[in-house]
Amino acid sequence: MNALRSTFSEIKRYPSALAGLVIIILLVIAAVVILIALPYNEAVRLWRGGEGVWYKNPKTAPPAWTNFFTAADRPVTLHLTVEDEAVEKFREENETTVDIFTTFTFDFNYDEIPQEISLFMEGIYDEKEPFADIYLLRPDGSEERLLSEGIPASRTVYLSQETDLQRRIARNTGFEDVLVGMLSIPDTDPPQIMKGTYQISVEGIGFEPDSDMNVEMVMYGKVHGIAGTDHLRRDLSVALMWGIPIALAFGLIASLGTTVLTMIISAVGVWYGGWVDELIQRITEVNLVLPFLSILVMVGTFYSKSIWVILGVTVLLSIFGGAIKTYRANFMQIKESMYIEAAQAYGANDFRIIFLYLIPRIIPLLIPGLVSSIPTFVFLEATLALLGLGDPVLPTWGKVINDAYQNGALYNGMYYWIVQPAVLLMITGLAFAMLGFSLDRIFNPRLRGL
Amino acid sequence: MATETKAVQTVSKAKQRAWKGTLARVAKYTGLRSVTMIITIIIGVYLTILIANMGGYVDEIMRGNIEDNVANTLRNQESFQRLSPEAQRSLLQQEVRNEEERLGLNQPFIIRSFRFLWDGLTLNLGRSLNMTSDTGSRQVRLIILERLGPTMLLMGTSQLLLFFTSVYLALMLSRKYGSFFDRVVIALSPTSSAPSWFYGIFFILIFASVLRILPFGGMVSAPPPENSLEYALDVLKHLILPAAALYVSLIFISIYNWRTFFLIFSSEDYVEMAKAKGLTDREIESRYILRPTLPTIITAFALTLIGLWTGAIVTETVFIWPGLGRTLFTAVGLYDTPVIVGSTIIYAYLLAITVFLLDFVYALVDPRVKVGGGQKKA
Numbered sequence: 074m075n076a077l078r079s080t081f082s083e084i085k086r087y088p089s090a091l092a093g094l095v096i097i098i099l100l101v102i103a104a105v106v107i108l109i110a111l112p113y114n115e116a117v118r119l120w121r122g123g124e125g126v127w128y129k130n131p132k133t134a135p136p137a138w139t140n141f142f143t144a145a146d147r148p149v150t151l152h153l154t155v156e157d158e159a160v161e162k163f164r165e166e167n168e169t170t171v172d173i174f175t176t177f178t179f180d181f182n183y184d185e186i187p188q189e190i191s192l193f194m195e196g197i198y199d200e201k202e203p204f205a206d207i208y209l210l211r212p213d214g215s216e217e218r219l220l221s222e223g224i225p226a227s228r229t230v231y232l233s234q235e236t237d238l239q240r241r242i243a244r245n246t247g248f249e250d251v252l253v254g255m256l257s258i259p260d261t262d263p264p265q266i267m268k269g270t271y272q273i274s275v276e277g278i279g280f281e282p283d284s285d286m287n288v289e290m291v292m293y294g295k296v297h298g299i300a301g302t303d304h305l306r307r308d309l310s311v312a313l314m315w316g317i318p319i320a321l322a323f324g325l326i327a328s329l330g331t332t333v334l335t336m337i338i339s340a341v342g343v344w345y346g347g348w349v350d351e352l353i354q355r356i357t358e359v360n361l362v363l364p365f366l367s368i369l370v371m372v373g374t375f376y377s378k379s380i381w382v383i384l385g386v387t388v389l390l391s392i393f394g395g396a397i398k399t400y401r402a403n404f405m406q407i408k409e410s411m412y413i414e415a416a417q418a419y420g421a422n423d424f425r426i427i428f429l430y431l432i433p434r435i436i437p438l439l440i441p442g443l444v445s446s447i448p449t450f451v452f453l454e455a456t457l458a459l460l461g462l463g464d465p466v467l468p469t470w471g472k473v474i475n476d477a478y479q480n481g482a483l484y485n486g487m488y489y490w491i492v493q494p495a496v497l498l499m500i501t502g503l504a505f506a507m508l509g510f511s512l513d514r515i516f517n518p519r520l521r522g523l
Numbered sequence: 524m525a526t527e528t529k530a531v532q533t534v535s536k537a538k539q540r541a542w543k544g545t546l547a548r549v550a551k552y553t554g555l556r557s558v559t560m561i562i563t564i565i566i567g568v569y570l571t572i573l574i575a576n577m578g579g580y581v582d583e584i585m586r587g588n589i590e591d592n593v594a595n596t597l598r599n600q601e602s603f604q605r606l607s608p609e610a611q612r613s614l615l616q617q618e619v620r621n622e623e624e625r626l627g628l629n630q631p632f633i634i635r636s637f638r639f640l641w642d643g644l645t646l647n648l649g650r651s652l653n654m655t656s657d658t659g660s661r662q663v664r665l666i667i668l669e670r671l672g673p674t675m676l677l678m679g680t681s682q683l684l685l686f687f688t689s690v691y692l693a694l695m696l697s698r699k700y701g702s703f704f705d706r707v708v709i710a711l712s713p714t715s716s717a718p719s720w721f722y723g724i725f726f727i728l729i730f731a732s733v734l735r736i737l738p739f740g741g742m743v744s745a746p747p748p749e750n751s752l753e754y755a756l757d758v759l760k761h762l763i764l765p766a767a768a769l770y771v772s773l774i775f776i777s778i779y780n781w782r783t784f785f786l787i788f789s790s791e792d793y794v795e796m797a798k799a800k801g802l803t804d805r806e807i808e809s810r811y812i813l814r815p816t817l818p819t820i821i822t823a824f825a826l827t828l829i830g831l832w833t834g835a836i837v838t839e840t841v842f843i844w845p846g847l848g849r850t851l852f853t854a855v856g857l858y859d860t861p862v863i864v865g866s867t868i869i870y871a872y873l874l875a876i877t878v879f880l881l882d883f884v885y886a887l888v889d890p891r892v893k894v895g896g897g898q899k900k901a
Contacts, residue, residue, distance in 0.1 A: 355563065362870075363871075367863070372574070
């Protein structure tokens, strides 16, 4: 306990260690909160969900906060359903028909045209589908008929894709692009956006007493949410958040597993000596001949991409690494100590000597190495993901970078897609590295004061 | 006079005997060391073969491919279409068998694995399954040789630069530790926990994507310049970003490690003594700091040289650099076992040879170490 306290007071002397420690604590808290708020199954469902889950999101939209840095105010996504106040729906039954009017009212004060405006319509009928006229009312009072058509059980209208509408808009406003024509002052060049309150009204008629029509409107923005979206419309915040517990778990388990096993193996080797020691040394030499990353790539390609399999192989290959020689040298010295001899004299067995007398002595040496090796493993996961060997199910930072890289984010200016996970990786890596470095200087007497 | 000659003779005889003893010891040591090294290489290569072949599972994938390919080629032949279904089937089977025999798939895996091992160890690297060199050859040796140049260029530039600048700067910093630059290096050393591709992506983003002053990747522009001077300049332009990424990712930790290492040695008593004697910094450095640390520096340099060989798998992939690392990655993706095993074997050989030679270099530069000499400490 006292040792812990004195270690902590030492840490306080190194500002970078303190910063690292604070970041690590924050990351751990964030990881716990995320695991509780967004359980594993839910995260996987969201991440693997595809268009069905994410149809309301724009494609490859940067995060909303990027608006602070751009001169033009880019539109955010607007999703309007009947539950919203901005939507009015009224249904009136006449003698033979039913009037179903849905009106969407929204302000448009942005400087750029949205990605797309879509209407998700659902006609409810037995035999004859209801019919709808859809109008746009601009702030200046001008009106534009958008569509007139029968509404089947499920119909999605992407306004920019409607060819009839495109021809009509071009004739009325002089703009080839439907959305530009809808939202700009006619015949301006370059197109000037007409700011103000717009209304889209869906005037439907049902031909059966029970007919009804449900309409949802989505205006896909050019920016979205706190983290933006990817090419599959997925909200990147899911992956960025879930990346925290995964990165921490992978880094901690790999480095803890590697260091502890390495330590035990080298302690056993030193204690028993003879052929055991010899065997361990030979295995280490064989392992040094094997190219580490190539083997991981092979395992990932040929066997399994599961993060746990990769983790296991990583630990297995790292156990017999260069560190075993350092530990061995240390244990050799400790083995000659008087207290070990004393322990033998009173009849302590081998197990007791290894685990209670040898190993505890080098724990101070081991902790800095352990902490410093965490970033290596955190980045290793990202490296494998970048090579296309990421876990197929889990959302991780490396996979986001891989997706971005594969979809040409660097070439097409979608920097947010790469920069956000990269910055998170960097913060995590740096936090552990800074702490590990300072711990090394605290625990390693040869480095004290250097 | 006679006694004198006799004495000289005995001395020279004793010398001869001692020399012979050393020779025998060196020979014995060399022999023992070679045997362990060879065994190590054999085991390492065999493990690689086992992993690369997935214990025979790759064969299944290949068999499927062969059947597909053979069936496709045959179906396009008119003579084949005119045959009866029975004859078609038997011809197909015959062709598949031939193809399997050509690739050596008809033998059990264990036998083939040992044949692979023997071929590999004798550097008879065989033919690739799918990959070809730029000249269209399927010889694994040619493929590896061809990619060696770009890898050497990239890794050589960055790693040698890294090695020499970091040692030089570290010596400078160790002389005045605690200075501003010293603290900057210490503060920046944790940045090296990020791998080089990570910096590579940022460099691409900044210099290629935003500023548009350097190319995104590759080794030469397409089409390559005709003039050889322009060609060299073009390659240089493509080299900057990947080399910088490799350099930046390691420079701070490298300086930090060397600096700490030199500091530990420069706080030894004999260095203090030299200082007290009034020797210049340069003399102290070359005689009292560099001399005892030479073995370590040489080891690090040798390991750097070995590191050049594997290339940087991810950095080369990110920068589309046509080197060994990228080839290895492509080979894994195509299940091209001969190429994977081939590059591993060469790596293993080089590593073993370097470690072997290091022992002798140690003996040359470090008087405390004698090849195979002295008794082992109990």
